[in-house]
Amino acid sequence: MDPQPVREIELMRRIGAGDGDALAEVFDLHSPVVLGLLSRILGRRSEAEEVLQEVFLQVWMQADRYEPERASPRGWILMLARSRALDRIRRRESSRRREEEAAEDRPQLRAVRPVGTERLEEVERRSRIASALGVLSPEQRRCIELAFFEGLTHTQIAERLEAPLGTIKSRILLGMNKLRQALSA
Amino acid sequence: MADHTSRHDELIPAYALGALDGDDLRELEGHLDAGCAECRRQLDLWQGDLEELAASVPPVEPSPETRRRVLRLAGVPAAAPPPATPRPVAPRPIAPNRPWRWLALPAAALLALTAWGAWRLASLGEEVRGLRAERDRLAQQTAALDRELGLARADAERMAATLAIVSAPESRTIQLAGLGSTPGAAGKTFVDPKGGRAVFYAFDLPTLSADKTYQLWWIAEGRPVSAGTFQVDPNGTARVAVDRVENADDIQAWAVTVEPAGGVPQPTGEMVLKG
Numbered sequence: 001m002d003p004q005p006v007r008e009i010e011l012m013r014r015i016g017a018g019d020g021d022a023l024a025e026v027f028d029l030h031s032p033v034v035l036g037l038l039s040r041i042l043g044r045r046s047e048a049e050e051v052l053q054e055v056f057l058q059v060w061m062q063a064d065r066y067e068p069e070r071a072s073p074r075g076w077i078l079m080l081a082r083s084r085a086l087d088r089i090r091r092r093e094s095s096r097r098r099e100e101e102a103a104e105d106r107p108q109l110r111a112v113r114p115v116g117t118e119r120l121e122e123v124e125r126r127s128r129i130a131s132a133l134g135v136l137s138p139e140q141r142r143c144i145e146l147a148f149f150e151g152l153t154h155t156q157i158a159e160r161l162e163a164p165l166g167t168i169k170s171r172i173l174l175g176m177n178k179l180r181q182a183l184s185a
Numbered sequence: 186m187a188d189h190t191s192r193h194d195e196l197i198p199a200y201a202l203g204a205l206d207g208d209d210l211r212e213l214e215g216h217l218d219a220g221c222a223e224c225r226r227q228l229d230l231w232q233g234d235l236e237e238l239a240a241s242v243p244p245v246e247p248s249p250e251t252r253r254r255v256l257r258l259a260g261v262p263a264a265a266p267p268p269a270t271p272r273p274v275a276p277r278p279i280a281p282n283r284p285w286r287w288l289a290l291p292a293a294a295l296l297a298l299t300a301w302g303a304w305r306l307a308s309l310g311e312e313v314r315g316l317r318a319e320r321d322r323l324a325q326q327t328a329a330l331d332r333e334l335g336l337a338r339a340d341a342e343r344m345a346a347t348l349a350i351v352s353a354p355e356s357r358t359i360q361l362a363g364l365g366s367t368p369g370a371a372g373k374t375f376v377d378p379k380g381g382r383a384v385f386y387a388f389d390l391p392t393l394s395a396d397k398t399y400q401l402w403w404i405a406e407g408r409p410v411s412a413g414t415f416q417v418d419p420n421g422t423a424r425v426a427v428d429r430v431e432n433a434d435d436i437q438a439w440a441v442t443v444e445p446a447g448g449v450p451q452p453t454g455e456m457v458l459k460g
Contacts, residue, residue, distance in 0.1 A: 052251055057255060078239040081239075126240065172198065173195055173199065176202065
């Protein structure tokens with residue numbers, strides 16, 4: 001295993017044992033990408049920061065439940081974040097209102113950390129996933145994004161895109177398999 | 186152990202993505218509950234791919250306030266500030282026996298100290314702004330509570346005064362009935378003859394224009410004596426405390442008239458209550 005994941009796993013163990021410095025380190029390491037994901041899902045920066053806080057408190061409380069053999073610490077935290085953000089979305093009164101707000105607030109999300117201050121491996125990873133997403137057809141990509149970032153199911157995506165359910169299912173299956181191939185290439 | 190088939194291979198990606206629903210979802214969940222190890226293995230693999238998808242979005246730097254709140258809520262006493270400079274990807278090799286390498290260390294320390302100082306200053310500035318806002322909010326709350334307390338005290342004093350009059354041993358109650366244009370109105374005067382005090386309540390009197398006032402009188406030996414002017418609230422009620430009632434035993438009647446604003450020495454207007 002690479003030294004970085006080993007170190008990150010050790011940090012999770014320390015958080016589980018109540019080490020606050022380890023929590024600070026994991027926050028500094030992963031919060032920008034987690035906030036990026038939350039902002040993408042929620043649209044509103046202030047709400048995204050609020051959920052970010054909840055996510056890291058959950059990490060603090062539940063780090064002892066983390067299973068290193070199942071996911072990387074970053075993957076585990078990102079999935080916690082996605083799940084919390086989608087719960088928020090489901091609680092919102094109407095999807096229409098959410099879209100309006102997201103459209104209004106989206107420009108704020110441009111306030112990203114300059115590439116120069118990011119860890120190089122993060123930039124490389126993002127460029128790898130960007131090229132992997134590039135091999136998907138626009139329809140496949142749209143379906144996967146609607147499921148992943150908006151929490152929609154097959155049926156809901158079919159309704160949203162006004163397409164037959166079978167078409168949506170096969171777009172997602174083909175898209176996911178293409179993504180897998182591109183990422184493992 | 187459930188038999189793993191190609192059908193499950195087809196369902197797993199959408200399940201990992203959270204897109205599976207209806208019969209497909211029930212079918213796969215039943216299979217997973219039966220303990221399919223192959224599905225678990227595949228789910229973990231998909232989890233890795235989805236981590237990449239999640240991390241494909243541009244990163245957003247959280248505010249120092251969020252970091253501070255997280256660490257404070259987690260009970261971390263004095264957490265180190267976030268790194269202000271990028272972490273090096275790999276350690277930069279330093280050639281041996283070069284004298285400037287020894288200069289690089291203090292310079293780097295100074296740089297780090299300066300960066301930390303700048304971060305700390307910004308963070309303190311934000312904290313001070315937050316505390317000022319909190320102080321202003323608390324000051325407003327205190328002022329509002331002071332006002333409420335003042336009103337509550339005045340209420341309590343009025344209640345105590347009324348109670349003292351009503352509960353005095355020789356206290357008397359005089360009912361006043363509506364007259365003329367206000368037949369539905371009513372009034373009640375409680376008098377404590379020994380203490381020389383009275384309190385009067387009016388009910389269902391119409392509100393008056395600004396140039397007019399109600400005036401309360403008592404009539405003793407056929408002569409009206411003013412006990413004060415008053416206005417009614419939107420419900421038509423009013424309370425008048427009369428601090429000095431002379432010769433209360435000689436009072437024959439109480440009355441209310443409508444008079445010009447400010448009141449008059451002798452009644453001139455319409456009598457609306459009498460008792």
